[in-house]
Amino acid sequence: MLVVKKFGGTSVGNAERIFNVAKRCIADYNAGNDVVVVLSAMGKYTDVLIDMAQEINPHPSKREMDMLLTTGEQQSVALMAMAMNALGVPAVSLNAFQVQMHTTSAYGNARLHKIDKDRIQAELDQHKIVIVTGFQGIDKYDNYTTLGRGGSDTTAVAIAASLHADLCEIYTDVDGVYTADPRKVETARKLDEVTYDEMLELATLGAGVLHNRSVELAKKYGVTMVVRSSLNNHEGTIVKEGNKMEKMIVSGVAADTDAARVAVVGLKDEPGIAFKLFNNLAKKGINIDMILQSIGHNGKKDISFTCTNEDADEAKAILTDAMDFESIDVRKDVAKVSIVGAGMQSSAGVAAKMFEALYDANINIHMISTSEIRITVLINEKNTERAMNAIHDAFDLGNAD
Secondary structure (H helix, E strand, O other): OEEEEEEOHHHHOOHHHHHHHHHHHHHHHHOOOEEEEEEOOOOOHHHHHHHHHHHHOOOOOHHHHHHHHHHHHHHHHHHHHHHHHHOOOOEEEEOHHHHOEEEOOOOOOOOEEEEOOHHHHHHHHOOOEEEEEOOEEEOOOOOEEEOOOOHHHHHHHHHHHHHOOOEEEEEEOOOOOEOOOOOOOOOOOEOOEEEHHHHHHHHHOOOOOOOHHHHHHHHHHOOOEEEEEOOOOOOOEEEEOOOOOOOOOOOEEEEEEEEEEEEEEEEEOOOOHHHHHHHHHHHOOOOOOOEEEOOOEOOEEEEEEEEOHHHHHHHHHHHHHHOOOOEEEEEEEEEEEEEEOHHHHHOOOHHHHHHHHHHHOOOOOOEEEEEOOEEEEEEEHHHHHHHHHHHHHHOOOOOOO
């Protein structure tokens, strides 16, 4: 059996934790399994590197930032290999260049093209535990790239897909995927199983357990994932295709406070205006989520949309230069709260129940967006936690029955 195991920064934050992870991986190795380990940088080391860069140059190039940030993972994999060797087990550390993890050249947010499996397989054939840097790759010019925050999850799934691994385990500081963030909702309950689609929605909407691109890859290549704690041996949450063991209409509640609403008022009510607006933003790489367009009046219409807080001011500047309108307003004190569940496709009244819960909690809704398995509302950020609890209680998500 071939197992890919990914550990985040908190799991390898110091020598004691590194040895704990090493022993956990060695237990699988001693059971006769082939083991590949993917690691993030130690603790908050990536943030330390970013602060160092800012001290030297407040506006460093993205290429040099990637060159710097990839050193964090190289440090953690080398130390892990040393720990395993000290425990008497053969292990080897490999970085993105040694493995040949091919990516685009979008520094800071590159996408994986393919992973050459030959080097990893050769080391496995020599009965070694292979420890690989997460979060990084190389482009066609042999420059180091990074995959964005949470990119180590994507690395692990991509390696699992390339090697046709039997299992990809993602270790975090929580026991698995919960019906809501247990730090914000006391009655949140761990799920035994979720579908790829549900997990993808939850990851995209701010659940924070998995990188959304890792779930996309897992679904595309049929990689079975397990999200489990690095701090204990409890059973985690299985992420895979197929029917869930838990027949729930709603599987979880997620919140994203990294949201801003941009309202463009008084646009011409004519064909092509929406295309022009969003095309200008797309050319600058600004991702848009929720969109609301008003009914035209007096030859004018309004369009509102959400983006990240970081992109909001740039979006305003781009549209001010490119578009003709009466006014534009940016609000950053908002948050997106969502419910997700495969069972919503065949159940009526789900939206009404969610809106009733918010009404009973006296929480106003600014925008609404839906898909087959998701309903998202935009609300005032100060009401986020209260909204999550009200919705979680309304759907009785803390009850396993």
